[in-house]
Amino acid sequence: MNVMQPIDRIRGGVHENERHESGHKHVSGTAEYIDDIPEPAGTLHGYLGLSQRAHADILSIDFDAVSASEGVIGILTADDIPGENDISPAHKHDDPVFATGKVEFYGQPMFAVIATSREAARRAAVKVEVEYRDLPHVTDVLEAAAANYPLVIDPLKLERGDIEAGFAKAKNIVEGEMRIGGQDHFYLESQISFAIPGEDDEVLVYSSTQHPSETQHMVATVLGVPSNAVTVNVRRMGGGFGGKETQANIFAAVAALAAKKYRCAVKVRPDRDDDMSATGKRHDFHVDYKVGFDDEGRIEAVDAVFAARCGFSADLSGPVTDRALFHADNCYFYPNVRLRSKPLKTNTVSNTAFRGFGGPQGMVGGERMIEDVAYAVGKDPLEIRKLNFYGGEGRNLTPYHQTVEDNIIGRIIEELETSADYAARRKSVIAFNRENHIIKRGIALTPVKFGISFTKTEYNQAGALVHVYTDGSIHLNHGGTEMGQGLYTKVAQVVADEFQVDLDRIKVTATTTGKVPNTSATAASSGSDLNGMAAADAAQQIKARLVRFAAERWKVAEADVAFEPNTVRIGADRLAFGEFIKLAYGARIQLSAAGFYKTPKIHWNRSEGRGRPFFYYAYGASCSEVSVDTLTGEYQVDRTDILHDVGRSLNPALDLGQVEGAFVQGMGWLTTEELWWDAKGRLRTHAPSTYKIPLASDRPRVFNVRLADWSVNREETIRRSKAVGEPPFMLGISVLEALSMAAASVAEYRIPPRIDAPATPERVLMAIEQLRAAARQGAVAQG
Ligand code: MTE
Ligand code: HPA
Ligand code: MOS
Numbered sequence: 066m067n068v069m070q071p072i073d074r075i076r077g078g079v080h081e082n083e084r085h086e087s088g089h090k091h092v093s094g095t096a097e098y099i100d101d102i103p104e105p106a107g108t109l110h111g112y113l114g115l116s117q118r119a120h121a122d123i124l125s126i127d128f129d130a131v132s133a134s135e136g137v138i139g140i141l142t143a144d145d146i147p148g149e150n151d152i153s154p155a156h157k158h159d160d161p162v163f164a165t166g167k168v169e170f171y172g173q174p175m176f177a178v179i180a181t182s183r184e185a186a187r188r189a190a191v192k193v194e195v196e197y198r199d200l201p202h203v204t205d206v207l208e209a210a211a212a213n214y215p216l217v218i219d220p221l222k223l224e225r226g227d228i229e230a231g232f233a234k235a236k237n238i239v240e241g242e243m244r245i246g247g248q249d250h251f252y253l254e255s256q257i258s259f260a261i262p263g264e265d266d267e268v269l270v271y272s273s274t275q276h277p278s279e280t281q282h283m284v285a286t287v288l289g290v291p292s293n294a295v296t297v298n299v300r301r302m303g304g305g306f307g308g309k310e311t312q313a314n315i316f317a318a319v320a321a322l323a324a325k326k327y328r329c330a331v332k333v334r335p336d337r338d339d340d341m342s343a344t345g346k347r348h349d350f351h352v353d354y355k356v357g358f359d360d361e362g363r364i365e366a367v368d369a370v371f372a373a374r375c376g377f378s379a380d381l382s383g384p385v386t387d388r389a390l391f392h393a394d395n396c397y398f399y400p401n402v403r404l405r406s407k408p409l410k411t412n413t414v415s416n417t418a419f420r421g422f423g424g425p426q427g428m429v430g431g432e433r434m435i436e437d438v439a440y441a442v443g444k445d446p447l448e449i450r451k452l453n454f455y456g457g458e459g460r461n462l463t464p465y466h467q468t469v470e471d472n473i474i475g476r477i478i479e480e481l482e483t484s485a486d487y488a489a490r491r492k493s494v495i496a497f498n499r500e501n502h503i504i505k506r507g508i509a510l511t512p513v514k515f516g517i518s519f520t521k522t523e524y525n526q527a528g529a530l531v532h533v534y535t536d537g538s539i540h541l542n543h544g545g546t547e548m549g550q551g552l553y554t555k556v557a558q559v560v561a562d563e564f565q566v567d568l569d570r571i572k573v574t575a576t577t578t579g580k581v582p583n584t585s586a587t588a589a590s591s592g593s594d595l596n597g598m599a600a601a602d603a604a605q606q607i608k609a610r611l612v613r614f615a616a617e618r619w620k621v622a623e624a625d626v627a628f629e630p631n632t633v634r635i636g637a638d639r640l641a642f643g644e645f646i647k648l649a650y651g652a653r654i655q656l657s658a659a660g661f662y663k664t665p666k667i668h669w670n671r672s673e674g675r676g677r678p679f680f681y682y683a684y685g686a687s688c689s690e691v692s693v694d695t696l697t698g699e700y701q702v703d704r705t706d707i708l709h710d711v712g713r714s715l716n717p718a719l720d721l722g723q724v725e726g727a728f729v730q731g732m733g734w735l736t737t738e739e740l741w742w743d744a745k746g747r748l749r750t751h752a753p754s755t756y757k758i759p760l761a762s763d764r765p766r767v768f769n770v771r772l773a774d775w776s777v778n779r780e781e782t783i784r785r786s787k788a789v790g791e792p793p794f795m796l797g798i799s800v801l802e803a804l805s806m807a808a809a810s811v812a813e814y815r816i817p818p819r820i821d822a823p824a825t826p827e828r829v830l831m832a833i834e835q836l837r838a839a840a841r842q843g844a845v846a847q848g
């Protein structure tokens with residue numbers, strides 16, 4: 066028997082800085098995206114025809130010029146749908162594939178052109194002649210509220226304590242409002258689907274989707290076939306960020322519809338402008354708030370309404386606006402609180418999931434209240450934050466009645482304050498501003514607490530499939546999708562760790578509905594929590610069989626069988642992993658298993674606004690310093706320090722990348738990314754020429770990012786790690802508040818600038834002008 070010397074450690078186990086499994090392919094152009102899949106002969110291309118009105122009856126459509134256009138094979142409308150013309154993820158029947166009778170936003174798909182090339186289809190689609198009868202439209206949140214537009218879904222109310230008594234007791238009350246802008250996902254790979262028809266009712270769809278199971282069900286619904294006829298595959302996305310949780314479905318449905326109708330492979334991919342116009346984005350919000358507090362700045366009561374521009378249909382607006390409320394408290398205890406959502410219908414594209422899923426908007430509202438309190442009592446906002454942190458007797462209950470049990474924000478803030486030298490730098494910023502009249506600086510240190518779990522309890526489950534082949538190589542498949550975040554790498558590390566084999570023995574194969582069924586979207590940052598556990602379960606089942614086999618064959622106790630680095634130790638014997646697997650196969654041991662996991666402890670009653678929606682919280686903090694040119698409003702981030710909690714990291718290198726990327730994306734949302742609709746309800750910022758995402762040159766000049774390496778998840782998550790995808794997005798709030806401080810300096814920090822988000826250079830400039838005017842008036846009044 067082959068006796069091996071043990072090596073002390075496997076390569077690429079958990080907690081290691083392993084590179085992304087496709088990193089080298091991303092940078093060398095060899096990672097295969099859907100548009101790279103070799104096309105079968107005769108592949109056709111689809112292109113959506115979009116509405117040119119925000120709200121109108123469709124009186125007639127003339128397709129003559131479209132049909133006559135070069136390369137056109139056919140046109141699909143709602144009449145070509147054998148199943149249902151509906152892809153509403155909320156099951157509200159309000160999301161047609163193709164609009165019929167009327168359109169409800171500018172850019173709404175009405176039909177698809179199928180042609181021999183994508184360019185031919187795209188050119189043909191715009192040749193349509195549509196006769197519309199305009200209806201009144203509303204694109205803005207406040208206009209929608211004023212016009213009594215309907216809500217797309219029941220609102221949520223979170224309530225605790227006695228709000229009236231709280232305000233009655235409060236010595237000070239401040240009221241305010243804030244607008245918080247939306248955001249386009251700007252994934253590098255736009256939406257795309259590629260469908261290949263099979264025999265009978267079957268179809269195979271390659272879709273750039275975060276939610277293959279839902280895409281499968283939507284395609285089946287539209288085709289009028291059972292789900293078992295539809296297989297959805299996705300190897301990777303070139304970014305999703307929530308934009309492919311539901312928004313991929315229409316492209317998959319249209320590709321599948323055309324593939325079945327024309328019995329050809331069909332690909333559908335919009336260009337960037339149409340992707341931006343026709344697919345949903347982050348919800349913009351209007352927050353109306355009232356906060357009561359004592360002379361120290363300790364909050365007594367909070368009452369706030371979070372109104373969101375949901376667009377024409379429900380989509381995910383219910384859970385998104387719910388999550389806004391779940392994060393409006395951020396790290397702060399509100400003794401008496403009432404938070405209400407207002408998910409308003411508008412004649413704009415239906416807004417959707419985007420990193421943080423409403424949480425960031427809620428948190429920005431909460432942080433604005435803190436800022437207001439700080440200005441009212443004349444203190445450093447960080448002092449007000451610390452004063453109001455959860456912690457201490459009777460101060461740990463959230464507005465949704467979940468007790469915060471894992472609070473580490475105190476330590477995070479303390480360490481970051483020290484490492485960023487916050488106090489001294491704030492002093493020198495104030496000194497600098499006294500001396501300098503054109504350039505003004507600001508500094509802010511802001512915390513994050515983010516609840517982990519889907520608030521829809523049933524989504525918190527996952528499956529995985531593990532095969533061990535007789536050469537000792539391992540095939541891993543799970544329900545999660547890879548969008549750049551490194552999920553495949555992390556789950557493979559878990560399986561490597563379970564079997565104690567090097568990571569390169571494991572191949573993660575494309576996510577497919579045929580291998581792991583009924584999966585949840587890879588979303589809510591829970592990909593590795595859920596799929597990591599499911600994969601560990603599958604590996605453990607196989608290991609248990611192997612241990613039983615070894616104990617019987619070698620006549621040793623099961624406790625004397627151990628998986629050691631690339632070997633299996635059985636009593637005094639050591640076998641190479643592959644050798645051992647061959648023997649197990651010979652003994653007819655099943656070397657494959659389906660694993661499963663469901664998150665324990667969570668429950669949520671929406672109608673009562675009570676429960677434990679989150680398994681645990683992830684924490685973090687950031688400190689940003691900015692310089693603003695007060696003549697133009699232009700600014701730069703001079704330095705950002707971050708300390709972020711990922712529990713015991715599964716892969717610190719990947720987690721650091723997530724933290725850095727999320728911060729920059731959050732900063733972009735709050736600074737330069739502005740969506741603008743004209744009076745016709747047409748999105749005019751639909752390309753990088755008019756929509757400004759952060760560039761490498763916009764990153765903080767000094768960028769110190771660290772993980773809280775001492776943090777261990779107190780809950781039994783996969784290897785005690787914490788989710789990382791979304792929480793660090795909200796670290797970008799420190800930039801918004803630093804800009805606010807720089808602006809406030811022109812009026813001696815006496816007036817809160819209350820800059821709406823995004824704080825574009827224009828808004829910063831306007832705030833500065835207004836503050837200067839107010840300061841002059843104040844001086845006149847006093848003088
Ligand atoms: N990172 C990259 N590179 N690309 C993405 O599309 N999406 C984010 C985050 N990080 C995203 C990303 C969002 S919105 C979520 S919910 C999580 O990744 C999803 O993956 P996870 O649950 O595996 O962290
Ligand atoms: N986060 C992200 N996506 C979701 C959620 C959530 O909480 N709920 C449903 N889809
Ligand atoms: Mo992320 S918004 O939950 O896809």
